[in-house]
Amino acid sequence: GENVEQHPSTLSVQEGDSAVIKCTYSDSASNYFPWYKQELGKGPQLIIDIRSNVGEKKDQRIAVTLNKTAKHFSLHITETQPEDSAVYFCAAIFTGTASKLTFGTGTRLQVTL
Amino acid sequence: DGGITQSPKYLFRKEGQNVTLSCEQNLNHDAMYWYRQDPGQGLRLIYYSQIVNDFQKGDIAEGYSVSREKKESFPLTVTSAQKNPTAFYLCASSMQSTGGQPQHFGDGTRLSIL
Numbered sequence: 001g002e003n004v005e006q007h008p009s010t011l012s013v014q015e016g017d018s019a020v021i022k023c024t025y026s027d028s029a030s031n032y033f034p035w036y037k038q039e040l041g042k043g044p045q046l047i048i049d050i051r052s053n054v055g056e057k058k059d060q061r062i063a064v065t066l067n068k069t070a071k072h073f074s075l076h077i078t079e080t081q082p083e084d085s086a087v088y089f090c091a092a093i094f095t096g097t098a099s100k101l102t103f104g105t106g107t108r109l110q111v112t113l
Numbered sequence: 114d115g116g117i118t119q120s121p122k123y124l125f126r127k128e129g130q131n132v133t134l135s136c137e138q139n140l141n142h143d144a145m146y147w148y149r150q151d152p153g154q155g156l157r158l159i160y161y162s163q164i165v166n167d168f169q170k171g172d173i174a175e176g177y178s179v180s181r182e183k184k185e186s187f188p189l190t191v192t193s194a195q196k197n198p199t200a201f202y203l204c205a206s207s208m209q210s211t212g213g214q215p216q217h218f219g220d221g222t223r224l225s226i227l
Contacts, residue, residue: 106154
């Protein structure tokens with residue numbers, strides 16, 4: 001069935017280092033892949049998204065890459081800062097499900113000083 | 114400011130009681146969604162609505178009910194049939210219902226059992 005796997009479940013990096021979170025999806029016809037950041041007690045906030053006709057997208061310190069052949073996409077955060085500490089979720093839309101997103105299980109990122 | 118408002122922030126349910134969670138959006142979005150979030154898990158879809166007066170079951174609809182009488186409102190009722198209701202409930206909305214549109218989330222309602 002529809003599935004999104006996300007790794008790692010926890011990630012600790014030092015301030016200024018880069019962080020990479022990876023997701024794989026099951027439906028090769030999926031065409032939209034958003035990333036969300038969730039802070040404690042808050043709802044998820046969209047931070048970046050990518051469509052299947054694009055291989056990479058950047059927004060300041062955040063980038064997402066998509067490999068359609070391998071069916072995986074990754075979030076890259078460079079020059080990490082303490083305020084980047086949060087839980088990050090990847091998601092994908094599967095064909096035939098209209099706007100129904102399937103989410104990964106989340107990655108807790110901790111940026112240490 | 115445009116956004117999604119969920120209320121209450123915290124809610125307690127007694128045994129055998131139905132409770133209703135409110136979700137209101139002023140983004141003029143067509144589609145609205147309800148998700149359940151449990152610790153260590155991703156968000157799971159309960160119900161979604163692509164248009165007023167229409168809604169569909171998500172992956173975990175049992176024990177829940179919804180209505181969509183107005184475009185801006187999509188309340189969720191957690192019924193007594195839901196035996197494990199303790200969770201963080203999130204409401205979202207998006208501009209269109211097809212083609213992959215960003216979903217915007219509210220800040221959630223945390224439901225606990227008394």
